[in-house]
Amino acid sequence: MINSSSKSVTRDPDVTMRRILKVNHAGEFGAIRIYGAQILVARRLFPDIVPALEEMRRDEIDHCRLFREAMPARSATVVSWHSGASAVLCSAS
Numbered sequence: 623m624i625n626s627s628s629k630s631v632t633r634d635p636d637v638t639m640r641r642i643l644k645v646n647h648a649g650e651f652g653a654i655r656i657y658g659a660q661i662l663v664a665r666r667l668f669p670d671i672v673p674a675l676e677e678m679r680r681d682e683i684d685h686c687r688l689f690r691e692a693m694p695a696r697s698a699t700v701v702s703w704h705s706g707a708s709a710v711l712c713s714a715s
């Protein structure tokens with residue numbers, strides 16, 4: 623929180639943790655989608671790397687699940703524009 627009168631910054635550890643969780647969760651969510659797109663292209667152009675990409679995508683799904691599971695205890699909420707998709711993607715296997 624920025625105090626406009628003094629221009630000093632006050633850091634609340636709980637707020638910082640919530641923000642970190644939200645950003646990290648969004649990053650994992652994005653990584654899942656990036657790998658998904660890369661897998662689609664690689665199936666046509668570079669099929670030999672598809673298994674490695676699929677393994678990396680599975681890792682991101684697990685990371686996403688871990689961040690999502692850590693969020694409620696810290697009152698962090700999933701960014702609304704992808705909350706439904708996140709629930710599906712982060713629990714996909």
Ligand SMILES: [Fe+2]
Pocket residue numbers: 650653681682685686
């Ligand atoms: Fe990750």
